Amino acid sequence: MSRPPAKMTARSARAAETRQRLIDTAITLFAENDYDKVGVGEISKTADVAHGLLFHYFGTKRGIYLEAMRSTAEAMARAFDGIPDATPDKQIRAALTAHLTYLREHRGLALRMVLGGRGADPEAWQVFENARTAALVAAAAMLGIDPHNDAIRLVGRTAVAAVDETSARWLEVESRFDVDVVVDMLVHLIAGCLRSVPFLDSTVDVDHAVSVLLGDSAPA
Structure with missing residues (x-):
């Protein structure tokens, strides 16, 4: 009774x-070329996979392209797994560092x-818009402001x-500036953006959030 499941498991693997x-190959090819210049035959051949299997798994070229995008977004999210349990300012800096490091290591992509x-x-x-929204909500929570x-x-x-x-x-100038320097600039850029909120809504107090972001105080 145990042999069929074992065979199915091996087949599934x-x-x-x-x-x-196929997904990894598609990511590489789409990163290096415009969408219209990448053919399903090229993806299959480069991956050394039978042409029909691409259609079996993804249906169309657009299907595998969307899966490549999802896989990329998931890989970017995994880059944040190593962020330490620390104060909000350190977590946000760590997140920005992980983000820039991933982008630099996958520059074409x-x-x-x-x-x-x-x-x-x-x-x-x-x-990627969904990933951005999730990041904004998480950052707002850390800074003690209402993301809605x-x-x-x-x-x-x-x-x-x-x-x-x-x-x-930054990527286009081939990382001329160190990651830490760019992260420091981005933190102050975000702080500047936060300071503009009261111009839109005078009832919102962002002073504490800015202090937390810059590491000047702990969250309440």
């Missing part, structure tokens, strides 16, 4: 390995797939856009 190999703009596929872009307040949401999105643009420009 091979299928999972083949599927992941970051510039083309992560920071390249909405492009022609809103659903693919939404994968309209002014904070607008300023938060502005800060995210600034971080993305800074990351892209």
Whole structure:
């Protein structure tokens, strides 16, 4: 009775390995080339996988592209796993450091797939938008501010856009500036964005959040 499940497990493991190999290959090819210049045949050949299996697992070229985007977003999220249990300012700095380090180690991928703009596929872009939203909510919680307040949401999105643009420009000059220096700049940039919230909503007090972010005080 135990042999069929064992065979199924081995078969499932091979299928999972083949599927992941296709995803990894697609990530590499889409990172190096525009979407229209990557063919399913090229993905299959480079992955050394039968052409039909790509369609079996993903249905279409767009299907594997979306899966490549999801896999990339998950890999970026895993880069935050090592963030220490520390004060909010140190956690945010650690998160920014992990983010920049991942982007630098996957430069082509970051510039083309992560920071390249909405492009022609809103659903693919939404994968990273969801990750950005989750990061904003987590950061707001650490700083003791309401992530659902309209002014904070607008300023938060502005800060995210600034971080993305800074990351892209930093990568384009081939990491001329050290990660720690860029992180320090980004922290002060975010603090500056926070200070603009009262211009939109005078009832919101951001002084404590800014102090926490800059490491000047502990959260209440």
